[in-house]
Amino acid sequence: xxxxxxxxxxxxxxxxxxxxxxxxxxxxxxxxxxxxxxxxxxxxxxxxxxxxxxxxxxxxxxxxxxxxxxxxxxxxxxxxxxxxxxxxxxxxxxxxxxxxxxxxxxxxxxxxxxxxxxxxxxxxxxxxxxxxxxxxxxxxxxxxxxxxxxxxxxxxxxxxxxxxxxxxxxxxxxxxxxxxxxxxxxxxxxxxxxxxxxxxxxxxxxxxxxxxxxxxxxxxxxxxxxxxxxxxxxxxxxxxxxxxxxxxxxxxxxxxxxxxxxxxxxxxxxxxxxxxxxxxxxxxxxxxxxxxxxxxxxxxxxxxxxxxxxxxxxxxxxxxxxxxxxxxxxxxxxxxxxxxxxxxxxxxxxxxxxxxxxxxxxxxxxxxxxxxxxxxxxxxxxxxxxxxxxxxxxxxxxxxxxxxxxxxxxxxxxxxxxxxxxxxxxxxxxxxxxxxxxxxxxxxxxxxxxxxxxxxxxxxxxxxxxxx
Amino acid sequence: xxxxxxxxxxxxxxxxxxxxxxxxxxxxxxxxxxxxxxxxxxxxxxxxxxxxxxxxxxxxxxxxxxxxxxxxxxxxxxxxxxxxxxxxxxxxxxxxxxxxxxxxxxxxxxxxxxxxxxxxxxxxxxxxxxxxxxxxxxxxxxxxxxxxxxxxxxxxxxxxxxxxxxxxxxxxxxxxxxxxxxxxxxxxxxxxxxxxxxxxxxxxxxxxxxxxxxxxxxxxxxxxxxxxxxxxxxxxxxxxxxxxxxxxxxxxxxxxxxxxxxxxxxxxxxxxxxxxxxxxxxxxxxxxxxxxxxxxxxxxxxxxxxxxxxxxxxxxxxxxxxxxxxxxxxxxxxxxxxxxxxxxxxxxxxxxxxxxxxxxxxxxxxxxxxxxxxxxxxxxxxxxxxxxxxxxxxxxxxxxxxxxxxxxxxxxxxxxxxxxxxxxxxxxxxxxxxxxxxxxxxxxxxxxxxxxxxxxxxxxxxxxxxxx
Numbered sequence: 041x042x043x044x045x046x047x048x049x050x051x052x053x054x055x056x057x058x059x060x061x062x063x064x065x066x067x068x069x070x071x072x073x074x075x076x077x078x079x080x081x082x083x084x085x086x087x088x089x090x091x092x093x094x095x096x097x098x099x100x101x102x103x104x105x106x107x108x109x110x111x112x113x114x115x116x117x118x119x120x121x122x123x124x125x126x127x128x129x130x131x132x133x134x135x136x137x138x139x140x141x142x143x144x145x146x147x148x149x150x151x152x153x154x155x156x157x158x159x160x161x162x163x164x165x166x167x168x169x170x171x172x173x174x175x176x177x178x179x180x181x182x183x184x185x186x187x188x189x190x191x192x193x194x195x196x197x198x199x200x201x202x203x204x205x206x207x208x209x210x211x212x213x214x215x216x217x218x219x220x221x222x223x224x225x226x227x228x229x230x231x232x233x234x235x236x237x238x239x240x241x242x243x244x245x246x247x248x249x250x251x252x253x254x255x256x257x258x259x260x261x262x263x264x265x266x267x268x269x270x271x272x273x274x275x276x277x278x279x280x281x282x283x284x285x286x287x288x289x290x291x292x293x294x295x296x297x298x299x300x301x302x303x304x305x306x307x308x309x310x311x312x313x314x315x316x317x318x319x320x321x322x323x324x325x326x327x328x329x330x331x332x333x334x335x336x337x338x339x340x341x342x343x344x345x346x347x348x349x350x351x352x353x354x355x356x357x358x359x360x361x362x363x364x365x366x367x368x369x370x371x372x373x374x375x376x377x378x379x380x381x382x383x384x385x386x387x388x389x390x391x392x393x394x395x396x397x398x399x400x401x402x403x404x405x406x407x408x409x410x411x412x413x414x415x416x417x418x419x420x421x422x423x424x425x426x427x428x429x430x431x432x433x434x435x436x437x438x439x440x441x442x443x444x445x446x447x448x449x450x451x452x453x454x455x456x457x458x459x460x461x462x463x464x465x466x467x468x469x470x471x472x473x474x475x476x477x478x479x480x481x482x483x484x485x486x487x488x489x490x491x492x493x494x495x496x497x498x499x500x501x502x503x504x505x506x507x508x
Numbered sequence: 509x510x511x512x513x514x515x516x517x518x519x520x521x522x523x524x525x526x527x528x529x530x531x532x533x534x535x536x537x538x539x540x541x542x543x544x545x546x547x548x549x550x551x552x553x554x555x556x557x558x559x560x561x562x563x564x565x566x567x568x569x570x571x572x573x574x575x576x577x578x579x580x581x582x583x584x585x586x587x588x589x590x591x592x593x594x595x596x597x598x599x600x601x602x603x604x605x606x607x608x609x610x611x612x613x614x615x616x617x618x619x620x621x622x623x624x625x626x627x628x629x630x631x632x633x634x635x636x637x638x639x640x641x642x643x644x645x646x647x648x649x650x651x652x653x654x655x656x657x658x659x660x661x662x663x664x665x666x667x668x669x670x671x672x673x674x675x676x677x678x679x680x681x682x683x684x685x686x687x688x689x690x691x692x693x694x695x696x697x698x699x700x701x702x703x704x705x706x707x708x709x710x711x712x713x714x715x716x717x718x719x720x721x722x723x724x725x726x727x728x729x730x731x732x733x734x735x736x737x738x739x740x741x742x743x744x745x746x747x748x749x750x751x752x753x754x755x756x757x758x759x760x761x762x763x764x765x766x767x768x769x770x771x772x773x774x775x776x777x778x779x780x781x782x783x784x785x786x787x788x789x790x791x792x793x794x795x796x797x798x799x800x801x802x803x804x805x806x807x808x809x810x811x812x813x814x815x816x817x818x819x820x821x822x823x824x825x826x827x828x829x830x831x832x833x834x835x836x837x838x839x840x841x842x843x844x845x846x847x848x849x850x851x852x853x854x855x856x857x858x859x860x861x862x863x864x865x866x867x868x869x870x871x872x873x874x875x876x877x878x879x880x881x882x883x884x885x886x887x888x889x890x891x892x893x894x895x896x897x898x899x900x901x902x903x904x905x906x907x908x909x910x911x912x913x914x915x916x917x918x919x920x921x922x923x924x925x926x927x928x929x930x931x932x933x934x935x936x937x938x939x940x941x942x943x944x945x946x947x948x949x950x951x952x953x954x955x956x957x958x959x960x961x962x963x964x965x966x967x968x969x970x971x972x973x974x975x976x
Contacts, residue, residue, distance in 0.1 A: 094738045097618030104617070149572070150565030150792070153931065238706050239791070239931035263934040267792070270562045323707070324618070324735070463621065463707035466731040 062410040062494030071348050071491075072417050072484045079342050079480035086472045088116060089334030089393075093324040093467045100321040101361035102134035102292035109317050110295045113333070113358045117299030120341045122356070124302070127295035130360040130371040134292040135159055137243075137321055138285040140258060142229070145279040148271055153261040154229065155241035155322070156284040157213060158364055159248070160257040164283040165190060165227035171272050175212045181223035190227045190280060191220035194269050196262070199235040202398075202429075203391060203453035209233035210244070217257040218249040227282050228257040231265035236458035239263055243320050243461045245364050256284045294318070294360035296368045299337070301344040303353040303490060310355040311490040313339060313482060314388040316362035316435055323465030327456065331470060331478070332389035333358050339482035343490070350490035352384055359435040362390065369435030373442055380443055385489050385496040387447040389482065390434040392460075393470045394452035396481040399423050400430030401447040402440065404497020411447075411496075414488045421481050423449070443503040445496035447489070449481050530878040530962030539816050539959075540885050540952045547810050547948035554940045556584060557802030557861075561792040561935045568789040569829035570602035570760035577785050578763045581801070581826045585767030588809045590824070592770070595763035598828040598839040602760040603627055605711075605789055606753040608726060610697070613747040616739055621729040622697065623709035623790070624752040625681060626832055627716070628725040632751040633658060633695035639740050643680045649691035658695045658748060659688035662737050664730070667703040670866075670897075671859060671921035677701035678712065685725040686717040695750050696725040699733035704926035707731055711788050711929045713832050724752045762786070762828035764836045767805070769812045771821040771958060778823040779958040781807060781950060782856040784830035784903055791933030795924065799938060799946070800857035801826050807950035811958070818958035820852055827903040830858065837903030841910055848911055853957050853964040855915040857950065858902040860928075861938045862920035864949040867891050868898025869915040870908065872965025879915075879964075882956045889949050891917070911971040913964035915957070917949050 096112050099105035110127065117125040135158055142154035145166065156162075167190045172178040174195050181191075193216050198205035213233050220228040232242035241261040248254040260268060271278045297317060303309065315332020319325020340354045359368030376383070385403065399418050401411045415425035430448025432440045440446045459465045489496070564580050567573035578595065585593040603626055610622035613634065624630075635658045640646040642663050649659075661684050666673030681701050688696040700710035709729040716722040728736060739746045765785060771777065783800020787793020808822045827836030844851070853871065867886050869879045883893035898916025900908045908914045927933045957964070 090738070094735060095616050095742070097612075097616065097735075108615075144565075147576075148563050148565065237934075237936045238708070239934065240707060263932070263936050266936055267562060267565075267934070270558070274563070464731070466705075466707065466735070468705045468731050468734055 059406040060494060062407040062492050062496065064410050064413040064488050064492050068350065068488055068491035069413065069417055071346055072487045075342055075346055075483050075487055076421065076480050079483045080476050082338065082342060082476065082479065083472065084341055085334040085338035085475050085479040088337050089326065089330045089470060089475065090467055091116065092330040092333055093326045097324045098321045099317065099319050099325060101132065101294060101318045101364050103321065106294050106318060110297055113297035113317055116337065120337060121344060122299035122301060124300040127297050128371065128375055129293050130296055130368045131291055131293045132361050132364065132367040134289050135364060136286060136289050140284045142280055142282045144271060145281055152264045152268065152280065153239045153241055154258045154282065155243045156286045157257045157259060158243060158245035160246060160284055160286055161254045162284045162287045163256040164281065165256055166279060166281045167226050168277055168279050169268065169272060171269060175215055175219065178216060178219045178223065183222060184224040186220065186223040186225040188226055190229060190282065191223065191225040192268065193230045194265055195231055197233050197235055197457060199454060201452055201454050202450065203456055206233065206457060213244050213246055217246050217255060218252055221252045221255055225255060227255050229282060230259050232259045232262055234262060234457050234460060234462065237262050238464060240462040240464050243322060256282055258282055258284060296360050296372055297358040299356045301340050301354040303351050304349040305351040307353050309352040309382050309384055311352055311384050311486050312355045312357060312386040313486050314357040314359055314435055316368065316390060317358040318361050318363055320363055320461050322463045324467065326465050326467045326470055327392035327459055328465055329390050331393035331475065334475065335389045335478045335482050338479045339486050342483050343487050346487065350487055352490040354486055354490055362435050366435055366438060369438045373438035377442065380500055381498050383444050383498050385445040385447055386436040386439060387449060387485065388433040388436045389449065391451040391453055392456040393475050393478060394454065394456060395474050396423050396449045396478050397452050398426040398429060398450035399448065400426050400428065402432065403445045407494065407496040410492050414485055417484050417488055418481055421477055423481055441504060441506055443500045444498045447485060449485060527874040528962060530875040530960050530964065532878050532881040532956050532960050536818065536956055536959035537881065537885055539814055540955045543810055543814055543951050543955055544889065544948050547951045548944050550806065550810060550944065550947065551940065552809055553802040553806035553943050553947040556805050557794065557798045557938060557943065558935055559584065560798040560801055561794045565792045566789045567785065567787050567793060569600065569762060569786045569832050571789065574762050574786060578765055581765035581785055584805065588805060589812060590767035590769060592768040595765050596839065596843055597761050598764055598836045599759055599761045600829050600832065600835040602757050603832060604754060604757050608752045610748055610750045612739060613749055620732045620736065620748065621707045621709055622726045622750065623711045624754045625725045625727060626711060626713040628714060628752055628754055629722045630752045630755045631724040632749065633724055634747060634749045635694050636745055636747050637736065637740060639737060643683055643687065646684060646687045646691065651690060652692040654688065654691040654693035656694055658697060658750065659691065659693040660736065661698045662733055663699055665701050665703055665925060667922060669920055669922050670918065671924055674701065674925060681712050681714055685714050685723060686720055689720045689723055693723060695723050697750060698727050700727045700730055702730060702925050702928060702930065705730050706932060708930040708932050711790060724750055726750055726752060764828050764840055765826040767824045769808050769822040771819050772817040773819040775821050777820040777850050777852055779820055779852050779954050780823045780825060780854040781954055782825040782827055782903055784836065784858060785826040786829050786831055788831055788929050790931045792935065794933050794935045794938055795860040795927055796929065796933055797858050799861035799943065802943065803857045803946045803950050806947045807954050810951050811955050814955065818955055820958035822954055822958055830903050834903055834906060837906045841906035845910065848968055849966050851912050851966050853913040853915055854904040854907060855917060855953065856901040856904045857917065859919040859921055860924040861943050861946060862922065862924060863942050864891050864917045864946050865920050866894040866897060866918035867916065868894050868896065870900065871913045875962065875964040878960050882953055885952050885956055886949055889945055891949055909972060909974055911968045912966045915953060917953060
């Protein structure tokens with residue numbers, strides 16, 4: 041019995057051990073070095089990002105802006121000279137936000153800045169607020185102990201370069217409402233999952249565990265959470281009114297919009313780079329994720345104009361409805377199940393437009409030398425090779441769970457959660473020079489991955505279940 | 509004829525020349541040095557500011573919050589142990605804001621963040637936007653040339669330590685609507701008079717010239733002004749809808765709330781220090797001007813607890829309705845016309861809670877030596893004596909126009925207009941340590957001015973008309 045895991049490990053590792061190492065030819069490295077300089081001086085990424093955020097603006101999945109964004113993306117791929125442009129349908133339940141407000145009741149009456157969480161039902165609730173410092177303490181509340189009350193998780197997200205503070209904050213956003221319901225609460229509010237101190241609350245999707253009746257669930261801006269905490273310290277019987285006008289409304293079919301630059305010698309194999317086309321309804325989705333669309337469209341366009349096209353095709357995917365549950369990513373993985381091995385490697389840019397500082401990849405052992413070569417070509421951009429530090433981002437996750445190789449080009453996220461999912465996510469927050477560095481990094485990676493002799497190990501045998 | 513001005517100058521200067529120089533006794537300087545250290549370690553200013561912003565919150569003149577603020581101020585003066593506490597009525601027309609929205613119409617449809625200017629009428633206007641880079645260019649527009657259109661002044665305010673960028677920005681806010689009406693416009697929008705890049709628009713009062721029919725007038729947040737400018741560059745026929753629900757609604761009587769610490773030997777003479785109690789309805793009026801209330805209440809309280817009380821009384825005024833036209837300041841000047849010479853000197857803190865970096869005063873020549881002594885006592889706080897650089901602030905202006913001497917304790921305003929008149933003006937923007945420096949500076953100035961032997965020249969003979 042104890043030998044079984046060892047045998048399995050041997051079986052899995054044998055083919056890799058037998059395989060020739062993947063290598064990047066020197067000619068490709070030379071071209072990539074030129075492309076890197078070209079990209080740093082090019083403003084295509086900026087222009088695409090400006091165009092999407094200005095001409096379309098907000099584009100929440102299922103909204104009128106979603107349809108305009110799909111039309112925009114098709115037109116933009118064509119304008120940029122992609123060889124093939126097409127769409128693939130993505131169907132999902134439609135959630136609508138029509139309005140929201142909150143206020144303190146009684147002698148300290150005042151308005152609170154609040155935003156409904158995506159997936160919340162509508163409704164107006166007045167009740168005493170009970171403050172919890174974290175998710176764990178709310179989860180420990182006695183069933184029924186919050187009957188008629190409003191649960192408030194007052195957890196302040198940590199600022200980190202790699203955005204790791206979002207782990208706990210997003211668990212509170214996703215799991216807080218169900219914990220509140222189990223304790224009997226009539227509504228749920230949380231301190232925004234954000235690191236700023238502006239009066240713009242951070243939205244984002246939540247979910248309700250099976251069998252629970254959803255309750256109105258919303259986030260307060262950080263200054264409003266401060267204020268509510270102070271008022272509760274003065275008077276623990278403080279009551280608020282939360283009024284949300286939002287909810288589910290049927291189904292909607294949007295599109296993953298795809299543009300491809302045809303490879304020179306292995307056109308049926310692809311390197312897939314991506315951003316997501318949808319945004320939340322607040323802000324114009326500049327860092328989340330017009331930047332990702334701008335970076336990847338620009339990288340592919342620069343590669344198309346290179347003196348020597350790479351062997352493989354470059355596929356840029358503008359994913360539909362990332363925000364409400366990776367719907368575009370799951371649709372892509374389902375639609376392309378049988379083509380997994382034709383996808384050499386995938387990378388998505390969905391962490392803003394900060395400087396790219398780190399590089400990592402999830403590839404088979406025989407491809408690690410090629411990854412080291414790519415890391416060397418990225419180093420002049422100030423990008424550090426950080427083996428074991430990165431992970432695939434958002435929409436490409438379902439395909440990586442199916443076994444696809446992935447790369448991580450890590451943006452500096454120190455300020456990302458100042459803006460994420462707020463009204464403040466607008467074009468002015470992006471530095472065009474830093475965005476050009478992002479484009480340069482994606483251009484170098486994509487060109488080299490598409491030029492590699494040998495694969496990166498995409499295979500159904502690498503399929504796995506996500507760890508959470 | 510040419511001798512007349514010279515004779516007049518002689519007449520005016522003779523009494524001053526004959527007067528003994530005003531001096532601060534050494535004992536007072538010693539006490540002030542102790543008070544300075546006490547104030548730096550004291551948190552009264554912070555606690556008062558926290559209390560007003562938390563327990564009352566927004567308190568626009570004429571609102572329900574205004575009445576609560578008056579009650580709060582009386583109670584707070586009493587709680588702090590002031591010897592006398594009273595109120596004086598201030599009557600003004602009441603302006604109400606009920607709501608506002610704006611959106612781009614047509615193929616680039618999207619919401620714009622907008623806020624009605626104080627004094628604007630309500631109304632909904634749809635029209636083509638005509639952009640002007642500054643007030644002058646709008647003033648030059650041909651009468652009738654903007655018929656049915658919406659005038660947009662896209663002027664970006666400059667960031668300055670002394671806040672001098674506000675001069676032009678506030679002229680645009682005050683004068684833009686009338687210029688727009690003269691050109692025939694149906695509505696007026698402006699880039700916010702603010703230096704931030706957040707989606708919170710800056711309100712503030714406007715006015716309409718005699719004989720003009722007011723039009724809906726509003727400010728866009730800076731990112732929204734950027735967006736509108738980009739859309740106009742793409743398509744000069746861009747149309748927007750502006751919808752304001754606001755307007756005048758009768759009269760309201762609020763109160764100047766006054767607390768006094770009785771002087772030891774000349775109790776009928778006062779040094780008046782002040783902040784204003786009202787705020788705009790957005791934000792909780794932390795930097796504008798709960799800080800001014802906190803600083804001046806704390807300074808007087810610290811002086812009351814000093815081992816040696818100063819000769820003169822310390823009068824702290826929490827002025828009503830500064831924001832909509834210095835109503836509290838004018839009411840005070842009218843009510844105390846006959847007591848001008850009893851007001852030794854006045855100072856108001858109405859420029860936030862940044863570090864106090866400069867000191868200046870408007871006094872008679874015979875008092876300039878005393879001002880230099882006070883400057884010396886302020887120097888250890890990092891406050892520079894800047895003769896000719898300062899000016900009286902807000903509500904004390906009417907009384908200085910009537911001839912009262914004044915002092916300026918200048919706050920660093922580099923970041924002030926990031927927050928001024930927005931939702932973002934909340935307590936978290938104030939650094940308690942810097943606020944204690946502010947309190948220390950006011951304490952030192954006030955104690956020494958109240959201890960001076962001789963006056964600062966307050967006199968009806970110094971009456972003058974404001975320069976604007």
